[in-house]
Amino acid sequence: MTEGVSRRQSTLDEVAELAGVSRSVASRVLNNAPHVSRAKREAVERAVHRLGYVPNPTARALATRQTGAAALVVSGEDPSIFADPFFAQVIVGASAALEDADLHLMLCLAASDRGRRRVEQLLRSKGADGVMLMALREDDPLSRMAEEAEMPVVFGGRPVGLDPRWYVDVDNVGGARQATEHLISAGRTRVATIAGRLDTEVGRARYRGYRDAMLAAGLDPYPPEVGDFTESTGAAAMAALLANHPGLDGVFAANDNMGAGALRTLREAGRPVPGDVAVVGFDDLAVARIADPPLTTVHQPIEALGREMARMLVALIGGQDPTPLILPTRLVTRASA
């Protein structure tokens, strides 16, 4: 009859006792530190095995002043922003890199006031060894908190109006320029843009890229029609564009969701794509492949973004001073342009 009843977790003391050594030696074995004779090392290992001992991470954390966890904070006033598959990919990348450093991933959706307060708590109480911050808005209270935190902080994408010391970003300006140039080089001259919220750096940067490309080609940039990166606002923006500039023959949408929305509006308006109007998106998410017609878009290495953020954070935690990173983008040509 196996006694499955909750036998208390065994401790390092018990291991040491069973192995006939002191707690210090047992500890050294577990952290494979030097100064342990082969014999004792083996004795301890045997004891660990027999007892099924697992070190208590909390106690270890208290003693070492290292929590063994890194936090990924996603800001935004609406938790649904997180539903964007973008974040899932970031997480996959970050998770893998943290795993390599044997750190746990804490996820904080800092949408509500309450959530933000908890993040502040986390930052100030050193509840994690470091933090990755994403999707900050203009005047986001998290910016201030992050600055005051005496803790490694890595930004994912540069926040508006801040110039953080450590960040990983994607070449949004370059990508948007490339997308617009693609449209222009295909002979389109009346190219409008559906921009993302201009209180985000992504929204601004992609608009800037569009604008640069237009000016460089000697064309007049259109005033940006702004959406909030969702399909429905993309559709609405496209409708507005069509109403104000019926003659346009190309559209650069600041992300794929809005691009898909634009395609829908164009379809409903009976304007063939790409025959009449060509459309380019940004992100290269699944929706771009599924859209009809499949959306030409700017691919960005999202998983790599997450991975590099985590790596940078790990370096920071390790006392190094890594340099910021800007990841390249690349145009993916499909049927829509």
Next chain:
Amino acid sequence: MTEGVSRRQSTLDEVAELAGVSRSVASRVLNNAPHVSRAKREAVERAVHRLGYVPNPTARALATRQTGAAALVVSGEDPSIFADPFFAQVIVGASAALEDADLHLMLCLAASDRGRRRVEQLLRSKGADGVMLMALREDDPLSRMAEEAEMPVVFGGRPVGLDPRWYVDVDNVGGARQATEHLISAGRTRVATIAGRLDTEVGRARYRGYRDAMLAAGLDPYPPEVGDFTESTGAAAMAALLANHPGLDGVFAANDNMGAGALRTLREAGRPVPGDVAVVGFDDLAVARIADPPLTTVHQPIEALGREMARMLVALIGGQDPTPLILPTRLVTRASA
């Protein structure tokens, strides 16, 4: 000149000293426990404020034997399974519920062997107060680990071959039946199905629902054409179906991704939807709305799934014994059927 230099974090002892009380009293104030006079309470609060004191969660965890965190473990041999927007929504729900209980969310993608070992470590070392488990496969090693863990465990969706004590699931059988009935009641009689992997409970349950509905209507169920829940395998499965049963007039796809793939194949094969072949999906993710034609599908309350899992876990952690939950689904009629 403000001394921004890393002044050591202040401790409860310092607060107590500044407030002129003992550490115990200060502690009681912080946990607003009874037996503290109004005067001392205020004195402590003032000291906390002046020192900018924030309790150290690690020390608290060690003393209370509660980590203040719950883990969400997503199994699967491929981390990309996590890219499914499904999980993002689960997380939004779970995160909100955990926030209410003031618990942090740890996310574990247990794809690699290494990842699985880390989860085991977590389970055995009580590195979290409880665990939510999702996407288990048949014979998933996590099942055994979860059983042995002396820690609250809640399953999201029932794992194949296990009958866990606590879980939250969605009415997959009922939803699939409903979807199939919808097809049948629209006059379709040659209804095939694109099933999800049959080594997952979801895949099996949805196939069972399809089968039940067909039999109940006196129709012959088709053998399932199996995909792995991705768009491309959905497209491939549809192609296979078309090759084997060119006469079919309806398809129930076990999720929206595969449904979207099916739509693509049908479009490429020149089979009008829904005129020639009607299609119904499952999940009601964004892709269903964006698909062309928009996909009729079975809506499942994903965010609620996450929320209820977290709530159940919180109850369990609180020593209660909640009952399993099966969340209802509902048919959403769009153009594809």
Next chain:
DNA sequence: CGGAAAACTGGGAGCGCTTCCAGTTCCAGG
């Protein structure tokens, strides 16, 4: 106004682990 009950207080013993440091032991080399 006395005494019992209730409210409050602070000392101290942990929680389980790391790590400093003062010994001990063990070898070469002299």
Next chain:
DNA sequence: CCTGGAACTGGAAGCGCTCCCAGTTTTCCG
């Protein structure tokens, strides 16, 4: 056979907080 140093070892002092408990002060009635 002795000596200095390198290799080990284990005692003990924390890490910062909770909480039991015994002692002290109030409060409330009869």
